[in-house]
Amino acid sequence: MVKRDRGHALSTLAVHGTAPVREADAPISAALHQSVNYVQEVATADGMRYPRYGNGPNAEIVQKRMAAIEGAEAALVLSSGMGATACALLALLRPGDHLLASSWLYGGTRTLLTQEFATLGIEVTLVDPMESRGWRKRMRKQTRAIFLESPVNPSCRVVDLRPISYLTHDSGLALVVDSTFASPVNLRPIEQGADVVIHSATKYLNGHHDVLSGVVCGTAPYIEEVRQKMMTWGQAPDPFACWLLDRGLKTLDVRVRRQNENALRIATWAAGRKELRKVHYPGLPDHPDHDVARTMLDGFGGMLGIEVAAGGRATEKFLRKLKLWRHAPSLGGVDSLVIEPRYSSHADLSADERARIGIPDGFVRLSVGIEDADDLVADLEQALK
Numbered sequence: 001m002v003k004r005d006r007g008h009a010l011s012t013l014a015v016h017g018t019a020p021v022r023e024a025d026a027p028i029s030a031a032l033h034q035s036v037n038y039v040q041e042v043a044t045a046d047g048m049r050y051p052r053y054g055n056g057p058n059a060e061i062v063q064k065r066m067a068a069i070e071g072a073e074a075a076l077v078l079s080s081g082m083g084a085t086a087c088a089l090l091a092l093l094r095p096g097d098h099l100l101a102s103s104w105l106y107g108g109t110r111t112l113l114t115q116e117f118a119t120l121g122i123e124v125t126l127v128d129p130m131e132s133r134g135w136r137k138r139m140r141k142q143t144r145a146i147f148l149e150s151p152v153n154p155s156c157r158v159v160d161l162r163p164i165s166y167l168t169h170d171s172g173l174a175l176v177v178d179s180t181f182a183s184p185v186n187l188r189p190i191e192q193g194a195d196v197v198i199h200s201a202t203k204y205l206n207g208h209h210d211v212l213s214g215v216v217c218g219t220a221p222y223i224e225e226v227r228q229k230m231m232t233w234g235q236a237p238d239p240f241a242c243w244l245l246d247r248g249l250k251t252l253d254v255r256v257r258r259q260n261e262n263a264l265r266i267a268t269w270a271a272g273r274k275e276l277r278k279v280h281y282p283g284l285p286d287h288p289d290h291d292v293a294r295t296m297l298d299g300f301g302g303m304l305g306i307e308v309a310a311g312g313r314a315t316e317k318f319l320r321k322l323k324l325w326r327h328a329p330s331l332g333g334v335d336s337l338v339i340e341p342r343y344s345s346h347a348d349l350s351a352d353e354r355a356r357i358g359i360p361d362g363f364v365r366l367s368v369g370i371e372d373a374d375d376l377v378a379d380l381e382q383a384l385k
């Protein structure tokens with residue numbers, strides 16, 4: 001584990017941040033400031049507080065903590081992962097600019113890039129992140145940034161950030177990474193050469209299925225630009241969401257480590273089942289990116305994909321028979337969830353299109369929670385029979 005800020009490890013930073021309040025009578029759990037207005041000094045605009053500006057007390061706690069955790073100069077908390085992605089990219093790109101983005105993206109992000117950005121005069125080229133020299137070949141004079149996710153939803157492919165960061169550094173581009181799937185416990189993209197890190201904090205960072213929020217981390221001047229976008233486009237979080245996120249972050253390290261362990265256990269079990277055609281988990285030695293995962297990640301993550309050999313109808317039966325795992329979208333929380341991408345993130349594609357990008361009918365995505373691994377395996381086993 002790489003030691004950050006003054007020698008403190010991630011688990012310590014996640015609980016305390018960089019400077020815990022130590023005065024007598026200070027609350028151990030931060031007070032919730034559920035107020036949007038604050039008394040302001042007469043005859044000056046200095047120190048004006050308003051949550052939409054990103055300077056509410058509960059937002060500031062999370063921001064300092066996330067910057068420390070990711071090893072960034074600064075961070076901003078926003079109202080959702082999509083809000084974070086939109087403001088992060090709007091702060092980087094102007095009309096006439098060109099963005100290279102991975103073709104393996106969260107559906108909402110893909111819509112933002114391919115539909116909304118076109119109307120703003122920002123050109124986007126989607127690149128297969130596994131194509132050798134694919135990024136370099138599609139670079140233009142107007143290219144400003146490369147945007148990608150790693151690991152990728154739902155195939156759990158792991159894109160190696162290191163060669164891409166050499167390219168972006170050489171060419172003066174920004175490398176922007178949506179690190180939602182990994183969480184900072186398993187990957188700190190800035191350590192691998194990224195410039196900007198985005199999270200849907202709705203997922204692992206909060207981890208309890210009860211907050212919608214997002215985070216952007218980067219240099220202080222850049223985060224100031226993102227803050228300006230957040231203010232103007234109205235993407236700021238509510239104080240209570242920040243308070244819950246602060247609380248969720250305290251257990252990030254134990255939650256994700258447990259999820260890593262549970263997922264590896266489930267993947268190992270699944271790999272031996274005849275009813276399953278394929279298991280997608282970077283922790284398995286036969287996963288195509290196992291070597292990249294071993295050297296880039298501190299843990300293989302809590303997400304995996306399984307393919308039910310008997311196809312679509314059998315998959316529906318399997319899902320209906322589950323007792324512990326619940327069928328729901330989203331991921332990264334303490335409850336174990338299953339979902340079929342064909343009825344969620346990839347519902348817009350035809351069966352053929354899905355099959356072509358590695359999501360055949362029968363593909364089930366598992367978001368592994370923190371329950372007992374034996375109970376989780378037993379439930380999957382009884383439902384497969």
Ligand SMILES: *Cc1c(COP(=O)(O)O)cnc(C)c1O
Pocket residue numbers: 080081082083106108109149153178180181200201202203212213214
């Ligand atoms: C969920 C998700 C998002 C969007 O986050 P919201 O908080 O739902 O807005 C973006 N990227 C990835 C990888 C996600 O899983």
